[in-house]
Amino acid sequence: MKMENKEVTLLKGNEAIAYAAIRCGADAFFGYPITPQSEIIETLSLLKPWETTGMVVVQAESEVASINMVHGGAGAGKRVFTTSSSPGVALMQEGISFMAGSEIPGVVVNVQRGGPGLGTIQPSQSDYFQATRGGGNGDYYVIVLAPNSVQEMADFVDLAFTLAFRYRNPAMILSDGVIGQMMEKVVLPEQKPRRTEEQIRKECPWATIGRTKDREPNILTSLELKPEIMEARNIHLQEKYATIREKEVRYETLNCEDADYLIVAFGSAARIAEKSMEIARSKGEKVGLFRPITLWPFPERQLREMAKGKKGILVAEINAGQMVEDVRLAINGAVPVEHFGRLGGIVPDPQEIVEALETKVMKK
Amino acid sequence: MKKEIIISGFGGQGVLSMGKILAYSGLMEDKEVTWMPSYGPEQRGGTANCTVIVSDERISSPILSRYDIAIVLNQPSLDRFMPLVKPGGILIYDSYGIVNKPSRNDIKVYKIDAMDKAAEMKNAKVFNMIVLGGLLKVCPVVSTDGLKKALRKTLPERHHEMIPLNMEAVQVGMDLIQEV
Secondary structure (H helix, E strand, O other), X not given: OEEOOEEEEEEEHHHHHHHHHHHOOOOEEEEOOOXXXXXXXXXHHHHOHHHOOOOEEXXXXXXXXXXXXXXXXXXXXXXXXXXXXXXXXXXXXXXXHHHHHHOOOOEXXXXXXXXXXXXXXXXXXXXXXXXXXXXXXXXXXXXXXXXXXXXXXXXXXXXHHHHHHHHOOOEEEEEEHHHHHOEEEEEOOOOOOOOOHHHHHHHOOOOOOOOXXXXXXXXXXXXXXXXXXXXXXXXXXXXXHHHHHHHOOOEEEEOOOOOOEEEEOOXXXXXXXXXXXXXXXXXXXXXXXXXXXEEEOOOHHHHHHHHOOOOEEEEEEOOOOOHHHHHXXXXXXXXXXXXXXXXXXXXXXXXXXHHHHHHHHOOO | OEEEEEEEEXXXXXXXXXXXXXXXXXXXXXXXXXXXXXXXXXXXXXXXXEEEEEEOOOOOOOOOOOEEEEEEOOHHHHHHHHHHEEEEEEEEEOOOOOOOOOOOOOOEEEEOOHHHHHHHOOOHHHHHHHHHHHHHHHOOOOOHHHHHHHHHHHOOHXXXXXXXXXXXXXXHHHHHOEEO
8 A cells, every 4th residue: 555655554563673674674683482572583584585685584592592693793793683572681681781891783672571580471561670771780771762653663673773883782672562462554664775795894894894904803892801991991881871861862742741740651551641641631631741762861851851840740651660760860859750550461551540640640 | 533442252253353354444544543462372262352443543542441342252252341332332242152141221232143144154254254244334434445455455365266255244244233
């Protein structure tokens, strides 16, 4: 179906990730199946991109293998990604930390399910801490994008690669079973060619892609035994993170300007909360929705500005209270902040969030 | 126009694909659509449901607490979703295996004995299309034209010969559904 010369189609969020990765010129996928995101590797296998763009698709023997294959591929300057769900992403944390330490730009997609441990296959947002606090060992951050629609699942693949390469840092798309499994209209990006080796050499002078005569060997490692050098490296990373915090914050606001109360929510919870906002507005309550799109860097300053003069904030999440900590740090006591969440794979419905807003924040 | 619909029944009845066809039909008519399945360890004999929203405007939540229309195809689904139909909304049920009949009188209740009809037609596979026909009779969420286009889009070409049979089942459903 054609619309404004762009193809509109109906896809699951997981399928959209697969289509978008091929179209944005990804070089390789390494992954291991796990519910609720197995449609990603299924769709890639169905589309056989190795026959068209030359993109490699490998079902690795484990999540640990997957992330280390990403480490290797991205170290060669390739656009490489892996996808998994919560327990699988937990297994990948060592690899992600190594990539952050070596400044290797890979993309990881986490279609979250409930935990801890193997937990449940139902949707959850309980990996917020893990995603936004680095997740592995050491002082590092991963750029985290939280899509709230199938369209954003598609759009954020290219964005995640762009940001990862711009800052030589791992980037994560933090989704969940709701967005992964639901079908919606989506306009897929145009097919971009994969970068040529010459382009990679030019754009990624750090890549371990074979030394030319005019330069020293590139070495990508997170190991450094001299603490003076290691501290300097850490300071460099922190300066990079400061730049990302300054330049890459993304968020969306709906009806916030005239609102007395704000709901802060991300990803699927933001979709549900948007309905809660509609219900509350239909009852005459002035409620707005603030949606962080980058969870790290968190839109701290923007939220603080928006919250000025509001009577209260409800943070609605599908977890026991994780992003609420970042909201409280941002607000710093200026406005009362409450939390509402459902756990263990139960997804809250819009009415529950309205009730939480009324009882916890409006004190009705 | 915005219709918030839940379709629920046994796994294997075609509940999820019925919802998908409905969503595709909405897409064919340039409407906003979402389709959200239950994706537990459901299998044939277990329960399955999907929420379908078809709207002229932006859709907020894909997950709902109240529905304009509930299509319930077994007793557990009827028990679970009947209370969640908005006052003035629509409940459509197949009486096959239903012991406790719908009891609300602030909603419109329709019966469609599609299970028996599909057996009579000796084609269990068109069951869900009969139900879908019934829905379109009592609430034309999408047109039969849009539906035909959707079948063309969703069925692989080698199955396109099945489209007339499916459209016939839709017509059967339109004739079969009755207000209770």
